[in-house]
Amino acid sequence: MKNWIIGAALLVFTSLQVAAQQQKRAEINPEERAKKVTEKMATELKLSDQQKAQILELNLEQAKKRQIEMEQDMAERKVKSQEMKVHQEKIKEVLTEEQRTKWEEMKLDQRKGRKPGGEVHQRRDMPRHKRGN
Helix, strand or coil, X not given: CXXXXXXXXXXXXXXXXXXXHHHHHHHCCHHHHHHXXXXXXXXXXXXXXXXXXXXXXHHHHHHHHHHHHHHHHHHHHHHHHHHHHHHHXXXXXXXXXXXXXXXXXXXXXXXXXXCCCCCECCCCCCCCCCCCC
16 A cells, blocks of 8 residues: 555656646746757857857847747647638538538548658558669
8 A cells, every 4th residue: 555655646746747847848938048058058168258148149049039930830820720620610511410420530530540740651552763773
């Protein structure tokens, strides 16, 4: 019983640590990110104060650009998601109940054939061409 309690406590503690790390990672702003990268570079590369200041400026500029790009990507994903939902609803209105059921099955089959990154598995039945002679 004692081992079970210790195991459960470790599991809960580990879960909380992972959640805290993920939340912390999401909250890092461009300035903090640039400072962190610059400090690491300064330590590893033994940068002078002048170099460190220049590198910080460059890293900050890049971090701000990246932050803007990430925000734009998220906004585009939300728009595309909404458009897809509207499209799906319009299709559902056209189909009969039986067709909707079959369509849902088709969509599930498509999802099963995808890699975790969203890429579709493609079977290559054709032989590969050999290079050279």
